[in-house]
Amino acid sequence: MTDTHQTKCIGGPLWGLNTQRAVEEFHYTNPSTGKTTKYTKKIMYGHAFFVAKDIDVNFAKQMALLLLNPI
Numbered sequence: 001m002t003d004t005h006q007t008k009c010i011g012g013p014l015w016g017l018n019t020q021r022a023v024e025e026f027h028y029t030n031p032s033t034g035k036t037t038k039y040t041k042k043i044m045y046g047h048a049f050f051v052a053k054d055i056d057v058n059f060a061k062q063m064a065l066l067l068l069n070p071i
Contacts, residue, residue: 042057044061
């Protein structure tokens, strides 16, 4: 097993994870603005998501539901 991971954006303040190792948080620096945002792992509806520091958990849960069950 390799120690690589791939994080992919699935919607603004919420990220999904494809990984072979445990990661609890990461910092992302936007190349356009230089702004750094901290993301923390949250398990919602049986899936791992990374939620931006300033995002309300209830809002993140609603976004996760929309991503898991598109209309």
